[in-house]
Amino acid sequence: MMPLTMMNTGEPNIIKKIGGKEETRKFLENLGFVTGATVTVVSEIGGNMIVNIKDTRVAIGKDMANKIMV
Secondary structure: OOEHHHOOOOOEEEOOEEOOOHHHHHHHHHHOOOOOOEEEEEEEEOOEEEEEEOOEEEEEOHHHHOOEEO
8 A cells, every 4th residue: 555645647446544633534425535436636736735536526535645555
C-alpha cells in the first residue's frame, strides 16, 4: 500500500484504505473515495492533485491525498 500522492499520472489504482479522522473519512467518502473504488491521477500541480473517481474529476490537496491508500 502507498498513499495516493505516490501514484503515477494516468495509472488507475484501487483504493485499499482511507485514513484520518472520522470527519475526514466521511468527507472523502462523499466525494466518492471509498474502499474498492478505482482512482486515476489526472494531474499534479504543487502537491495538489486532480483525480478521476467514479467518472468525476475531483481536486484534492496533498494532505487529503496522503490519507488515501492505494
